[in-house]
Amino acid sequence: MKCIICGNSDHQKLFEGIVKCSGCGLVFFDQDLSEDEIKKLYKEGYFKGEEYCDYEEDKNILQKNFTSRLKDILRYKKQGNLFEIGSAYGYFLEKAKKYFDVEGIDITEKPTAFARNKLGLNVHTGNYLDFEISEKKDLFCMWDTIEHLREPQKFIEKISRDIKTGGYLFLTTGDIGSLVPKMQGRKWRLIHPPTHLYYFSRDTIKKLLEQKGFEVLEIKHPGFHRSLSQIIYALLYLKRRKNSEKAKKILKLIDFPLYLNTFDIMHVIARKK
Template structure:
């Protein structure tokens, strides 16, 4: 049954994915156990295929988190008085970026390895565990969920718990791929976001809005922000990771021209901010 609208799934044009007949929501056609998921998100996850090396991506991630924070700031008055909780905080980069601009920031992640590093190296307030089984000490003002909802077995349960954990008027901010974006439609089954079993759910602005509405949220912002990174890390990706030619990268690095940031925007990642009614 479709977890956005309760409709029925049918085959989709993507192999391995099903689509809701009623609302068009796309999901991976597989039944994965909690044990299998725990294995996927073990120690290797952030160093594996999904994130070539999450720590090496740190600089880009931080640039993007700063952009997301400025969007939040433009929509949330008195950000400095707000308490924020992050679901899927990984190594704690976002918590570290946001901590100075809010009253209090904490988070949770399923990956023990990532949380150890978040607590130890970044000194942020993070716990390891399953959000669905976690009791927040008190309601919060903002819940952030960056590139996380697509990984969840039951995004509907996360959204309904977030609604309970937020104060009235509280904010749920999230990013995820947009399967209705032009790039996703052009790329079809080759769209880079399609990879079950890590990505289990594929939203569009319409289906995420429907899910949020159903659980007591109104969408107050929807955008497709670009992905900023240092030109250096683009070259690193091309020459070192893809072409395996570190010598070229080293030579280019000597020229020292590329310590500037560029923004690549395929307009297929959506940034949704919703307010609890």
């Protein structure tokens, strides 16, 4: 596969299936999955056990993380219209609507139906690349989404067209250039093909955004909230690609929230030039 940032087809192998571009250093999964294959990865099981322990039950923890993201946003802008790509159940938009006119899109059916019907949010089911936006937006958000995309460069390109000049893009993703992945290699918890296809670093995300007309204002490494049950579940089951309802029930009994910072997640804040 050609590199989506520099076009180079010369790569070095990092791990099984994962390569690093010799031109710009971008790390990615070197297999071109079809859109259909990708869509199949995000059936209901994805949010229940396969990648997230239980997205619906962990709402409180997730919203704590989203509240921190929202605080970062409010430092730059306090009102306007905000569009989220990869909005899942709508938990972020539910928080953000106190300040912004919110709208979202996600390819999954059940979570978007939940966001519309239960939370009353303006959320679409589908691929953002095929979506026609009604008017240019002040803000775009993509939380832990860009690493899942088959063609992230096209998303950034379209956001660049759909955002106002001076508008802000906020996104989070893993930072493969940080210390933990350097130490853990293939065992880093975010090395997760084929749901994670792209592994950006500060350097490569900056290159991609600058190519598409953005100026990167800030890249920070925020901490995050996790429930103890999520952590244990990830250690025991996810790495072995297993799902266990029984284990989840037991873990719920000993659950409590924790705040961690492993400095391997980056929050990138960029402005459209």
